[in-house]
Amino acid sequence: MALKDITLGQFFPGSSLIHRLDPRAKLIGLIAYIVALFLANGWLTYLIAFLTLALVVAVSTVKLKALLRGMKPVLFLLVFTAVLNMFYTPGTPLAKFWIFTITYEGIVHAFFMVIRILMLISATFLLTYTTSPLALTDGLESLLGPLKKVRVPVHELSMIMSIALRFIPTLIEETDKIMSAQRARGADFDTGNLIQKAKALIPLLVPLFISAFRRADELATAMECRCYHGGEGRTRMKQLHYKPGDGLFIFAALAICVGIGVLGRFGW
Amino acid sequence: MSEAIIKTEQLLFRYTTEEGVAPTVLDGIDLEIEPGSFVAVLGHNGSGKSTLAKHFNAILLPTGGKVWVSGLDTADEDRLLDIRRQVGMVFQNPDNQIVASVVEEDVAFGPENLGVPSREIRQRVDAALQTVGMAEFARHAPHLLSGGQKQRVAIAGVIAMEPACIVLDEATAMLDPVGRREVLSTVKKLNREKGITVVLITHHMDEAAQADRLIVMHDGHIVRDGAPAQVFQDVEGLRSLGLEVPETVSLMYELRKAGVDVPLDTLDVDSCAAALFSLLTQGKESGM
Known part of the structure; x- marks a missing residue:
């Protein structure tokens, strides 16, 4: 696969x-x-x-x-x-x-x-x-902007979305790697009935989750180092302008x- | 002499655990880093070198003692952004420090957080990408780049914030030799051309050899501090700390042990070759 x-x-x-x-x-x-x-x-x-x-x-x-x-x-x-x-x-x-x-x-x-x-x-x-997903996220953030007044965390939600988009390819690559590693040790992902297949995924999901949490931790530190402190006082390089x-x-x-x-x- | 960009005084650090007993990771570090210098911090795993680096921009705060960045006490929470703006960090895993899914958006992340006006961000991003030689990849997706390229993007992200100092926390540890060379030459260029202070945390001797000043850490203490050529002279001393000297120095050391008169300050292949060449031509002349 x-x-x-x-x-x-x-x-x-x-x-x-x-x-x-x-x-x-x-x-x-x-x-x-x-x-x-x-x-x-x-x-x-x-x-x-x-x-x-x-x-x-x-x-x-x-x-x-x-x-x-x-x-x-x-x-x-x-x-x-x-x-x-x-x-x-x-x-x-x-x-x-x-x-x-x-x-x-x-x-x-x-x-x-x-x-x-x-x-x-x-x-x-x-x-x-x-x-592009990025433009879509930006557009949504901007359109939902007024909701900030009623304390909807619009910036945070769009940040979550764009980070999720950013990490999908990284995590897919990692899944591939873990699958190969587990296969090399004799794991079988492709045969058996539904329950057996689901069980076979456990040795794949556990390391994937652990690594995702570690990544999240490191990314948070890196973001802090780059002065991220929420949406307050933040500017954007590419601003949306209606033409x-x-x-x-x-x-x-x-x-x-x-x-x-x-x-x-x-x-x- | 100008004020030190980073200064620590009796820096002590312990991780706090639930049991309350925690090993001391840093034990009384006194250090001053001059603006514009290129400092390498060397030590094996667990020597405390990464922990020390994390004190340079208030990611970790000292358990005891003080750390100043450009005269600002890192324990002062109100000045946190000013401190982090001064000292940028590049970490080991290139994947876990890139925030955006387009290279130029990622470089813009820092300046955006600082509230820089859009037009200036654009200029800074373009300049930063130019400096690290990644301008042609501005619109690429980061996950398609090589490790060395990703780290250069991360460095661009830091210099777009216009810091006075960059700390590279084992930034080359996960890279292949080509990637390591790319990152190191980028960092040297920044240091030479832009006068940015560089603190390079590493366990590669050949990288440490390229710095102006070499600090060797062991068990939470600074055990050596000086010019690389000087520090590496003490081959036995370093080996007793579990550290190897660069291969060129090691070769010279073995030759000296065998009774051949060669200098020990050959940090790179060129100077080593030159020394060997002069030795051999001399030998030829006297032998004839």
Whole structure:
């Protein structure tokens, strides 16, 4: 098992308009889009939502294949939702067998539901594909900044997140090393039933945990040496600045959200 | 003479354990380190050299005695940031001291903590990366770098804080020979060109030999203090402390024991070769 091949996050570096947007603008845009999806209520609104997404995907230069690959894990959920909606929506019956009835409304409902979930996931993936984890963390910290006033430890949370991101590759490398070391002494990670496999992980997890704690201790000392004393009085090298394009993007996202909301009210 | 950058007086340190009985790690250290000097601290495991280093920027506080950094008492908690800004530390494990997942972000971490304005941080980061020769890796992920490169990033992170002194706590211990050379030449350059005081904690003789001043620790005491060429003359004395002298000195020592008249202050391969060459050419002339 080559643990090193695990891709970190799903960021595809690029320089498209979408890549260059401020992470906060993208986050706000995503939230507006998700709200719009839940307000969409008919063919027209879904079409608008779909075209919006298609436009953003086209501009972002993210490959369609990459987007579709992200759908695999939710395939089961999709099928499940579709089937439930088909059978359990009352309305004009189209086909009947045994105790199941498929209704016209059911099929339409199932179709919309599947489309909604697909678009929701695509939009979210689009954000992580075009925004580096670091930029995302910074964006979140900045967006949640006002919560500091009600004593939410925003800086600390974002620090935890960025350190976690930093140490994922290091810990993966270490896991690889420990696995090789344990294998060399005859450990078997790959055969046996589920319980045996889980038990085989103990000699892997114990040293990994111990080393993670030691790392945390050393890192804390190193951070102290570099004058870290919390978020108070801290400046940043790269400050986030809204550019005109970001404003335009947020405005467009909100406009689409409101538009879909209004049209949805009328059942379009 | 200017004021010492680091000064200790009767420094005593014990780890406190629950039982209350703890061995004394540092026992009455009196030390003054001049600004701009390059000091190596040598000693085998458990000699107290790392513990001593951790007193230089208030990571550890003395159990007894005093430590001053640029005249500031390290026990003064209100001046903690001023002390740590003066004395930067580079540790042994390069992975456990890099905070950010992009090289330049990591170098910016120190100045960010000090509240330096963004534009100045940018300048400091670029300059620091330039100094350690890592400018082309500014946007790389640290985990893809070699050990020596990671340590150079760590050094850049320290010099971006513009300290007066850098303490390297066995910073080369986990590196391969190439990495060690990279780090050492970077540190020497900082000392020569920027006048930054360097304290190099090490157990490699060849590294210690490159310093201006060599301090040998044993069982929590300073047992030798002087120029490396001088300290290494005492081959037997050092061996009785469990320390080896550089190979070049060792060779000369064996030659002297065999009755050949050679100097003992050959700290590097070049001077050793020169001494041997003059010996051999002399021998040739007199033999002919």
